[in-house]
Amino acid sequence: MATTPNSVxxxxxxxxxxxxxSHQDCAHGLGIRKIHRSVVVIDTPENRGMINKISYMVKVEEV
Known part of the structure; x- marks a missing residue:
């Protein structure tokens, strides 16, 4: 998968x-389905909002 400079x-x-x-919906909206699975998403305000809402369940890394 190709990554852009502003992806996480x-x-x-x-x-x-x-x-x-609503927290389950945020995870599904980001494309996360199972534990210990990773997805690369574009760093937009909308995605950041979903990440912040479920920050206690996820780990975020800059790519």
């Missing part, structure tokens, strides 16, 4: 089970 790698480290529906 997001990895899910905690389960989505038992979380608020």
């Amino acid at each position: 790698k997001v990895t899910l480290y905690k389960s989505l089970n038992g979380r608020l529906k």
